[in-house]
Amino acid sequence: MLNKRDLEILQFIRENPHFSSKEIHGGIQSEIAYATLKRVLSKLISDKLLVTEGKGRGTKYIIGAAYELFFPISIDSYFEKEIDERDVKPGFNLHLIKDILSDINLFTEDESAHLNTLQKKYTFNITQLTDAEYQKELERLAIDLSWKSSQIEGNTYSLLETERLLKEQETAKGKRKDEATMLLNHKAALDFIISEPNYVNPLTIARIEDIHSLLTRDLGIDRNIRKRRVGISGTNYRPLDNEYQIKEALEDMCTLVNNRNCIFEKALFLLILISYIQAFNDGNKRTARIISNAILISSGYCPLSFRTIDAIEYKKAMLIFYEQNNITALKKIFINQFEFAVNTYF
Numbered sequence: 001m002l003n004k005r006d007l008e009i010l011q012f013i014r015e016n017p018h019f020s021s022k023e024i025h026g027g028i029q030s031e032i033a034y035a036t037l038k039r040v041l042s043k044l045i046s047d048k049l050l051v052t053e054g055k056g057r058g059t060k061y062i063i064g065a066a067y068e069l070f071f072p073i074s075i076d077s078y079f080e081k082e083i084d085e086r087d088v089k090p091g092f093n094l095h096l097i098k099d100i101l102s103d104i105n106l107f108t109e110d111e112s113a114h115l116n117t118l119q120k121k122y123t124f125n126i127t128q129l130t131d132a133e134y135q136k137e138l139e140r141l142a143i144d145l146s147w148k149s150s151q152i153e154g155n156t157y158s159l160l161e162t163e164r165l166l167k168e169q170e171t172a173k174g175k176r177k178d179e180a181t182m183l184l185n186h187k188a189a190l191d192f193i194i195s196e197p198n199y200v201n202p203l204t205i206a207r208i209e210d211i212h213s214l215l216t217r218d219l220g221i222d223r224n225i226r227k228r229r230v231g232i233s234g235t236n237y238r239p240l241d242n243e244y245q246i247k248e249a250l251e252d253m254c255t256l257v258n259n260r261n262c263i264f265e266k267a268l269f270l271l272i273l274i275s276y277i278q279a280f281n282d283g284n285k286r287t288a289r290i291i292s293n294a295i296l297i298s299s300g301y302c303p304l305s306f307r308t309i310d311a312i313e314y315k316k317a318m319l320i321f322y323e324q325n326n327i328t329a330l331k332k333i334f335i336n337q338f339e340f341a342v343n344t345y346f
Contacts, residue, residue, distance in 0.1 A: 002072070005030055009040060010049060010067065018053065018060040048104050065100045069327045075316050083236060088323035092240045096325060097252040097273065106265045106327065111335060115264050118342045122302040125346045137345045138194070143167075144305035146186035149289050152311045155179045181218050186286070189214040193294040200294045202258045205250045208274070211291055216283040225250075226281045234315070237322035239278035249277045263299045267292045268334050272327065275318055285318070302346065304337045 002010070012028050013019065019027065025037050032040075041061065044050040048066035052059050078086070093100075107115065126134055147155075147162040157165065157179055161172040166187050171180045189211055193199065199207060205225075213223050229241040240246050253273045257266045274288035293303040306314070317329035 002070070005032065006040060006044065007072065009037070010044065010063070010071065013050065013061050014063050014067070017062045020057070020060055024061065065095075066104045068325050069100070069104070071326065072328055073320055073324065073326050075313070075320065075329055078320060079316060083234065086236075086323060088236050089325060090236060091238045092245075092249070092277075093325055096276075097249065097256055100325075101269070102256055102259075105262075106268055106331065107262075111331075112262075112264070115335065115338060118339055119301055122342045122346055123300070125342075129346070134346075141303060141305045141341065141345045142187060142190045142194075144307040145190065145289070145293070145303070146183050148306045148309065149186055149286055150179070150182045152306075152309075152314055153182070153286060155182055157183060178219055185215050185217055185219070186290070188217075189290050190293075193290065193297055197294075197298040199298075200291060201298050203254045203270075203291075203295075205247065205254065208250065208254075208279075208287065208291060211294070212280055212283055212287045215286050215290060216280075219283075221280070221282045225279050228281070230278055230281060232278065232322065235319050235322050237319075239276075246277060246279050250279055253277065257295070263296065263301050264334075264338075267295045267301075268327075268331065270295060271334065272318075272321055272330055276321060302338065302342050304334075304341050305345070306337055307344075308340055309333060309337065 008028055008030055009024065012024060016023070016027060021034075021038060021041060024041075025032075025034050028037075041050065045052065045064075047070075048064045049070065050061050050067075051064045052061055054060050105112075129137070143163050143166055144159070146166060147157065147159045150157065150162075157172055157175060161175070162183055164170040165172065165180055165183055171177075192214060193211070199210075209224055216223070225243055225246050227243050230239060232239070240249060253269070256273075257269050260266050260269070271288050271292040274291060275285045278284050280287065289304075289306065296303050314333065317333055320326050320329050
């Protein structure tokens with residue numbers, strides 16, 4: 001986790017690239033020993049937040065590619081500017097998946113330790129449940145996930161109405177048919193990944209398309225990779241509009257995920273990148289949330305319901321990634337929701 005001192009050093013180097021360690025030591029406000037500064041610089045280099053040019057006394061420091069991923073951004077301050085006032089990356093970052101994400105760890109040591117402790121708690125807790133009790137909790141989580149994931153997409157069913165629909169097939173009065181269909185599709189997709197936990201191992205484009213099809217059935221949404229341009233409301237970010245480039249990006253994403261050992265990283269990569277690539281005409285974020293959960297379930301990890309997420313905050317966190325390739329807000333959501341799921345359902 002970056003502390004105040006680390007952030008000050010990074011901000012100084014961002015504003016003063018190609019400075020030496022002596023120049024950085026003389027320029028920052030914090031009073032720290034030069035030897036301490038050198039240790040901090042070495043750590044920031046190992047974390048890919050800084051890179052160097054030159055050798056020995058001629059070594060200069062500049063911001064690394066991972067800096068944009070992890071540097072804290074205030075959501076409130078960021079969205080004080082209107083859409084056309086924000087300085088955004090206008091298009092898909094072709095280097096992001098293969099050249100940047102492939103060479104970094106998404107979680108700090110402290111974050112990883114916290115997540116692993118929660119997973120151990122989950123693993124112990126489910127050993128104390130009977131099969132019937134476990135299935136009941138899993139069903140409760142599935143209802144919450146179907147409701148929240150649909151709500152994020154504008155569905156107006158309440159949680160109680162969702163429960164009645166999924167348990168008793170009782171549609172809510174005054175609601176559109178497609179809202180019920182969206183919720184039922186979520187349940188069908190979740191039932192599938194629970195019954196076929198190994199379906200996403202290894203992950204392929206065809207399997208992503210299959211789950212997308214379950215989620216969008218009877219909603220008038222095209223199956224398979226889109227062949228036309230798509231826009232995203234609320235941002236000037238423009239996804240890829242070439243079918244072959246989209247497939248290449250998905251292939252790179254699948255390779256990235258399949259080659260990782262950390263289940264939490266796999267799940268977070270999918271939550272973010274399926275949405276970022278926007279491979280389908282619609283249903284991308286729904287697909288991302290379900291496939292991210294499929295990866296967790298396939299490895300015996302606690303799935304996420306996202307129940308306590310504010311839909312607007314979730315969308316803002318996603319927009320920050322689209323526009324700045326910054327992962328901090330989405331990573332915080334992921335960690336918080338994993339903690340909530342472990343402590344709430346099991």
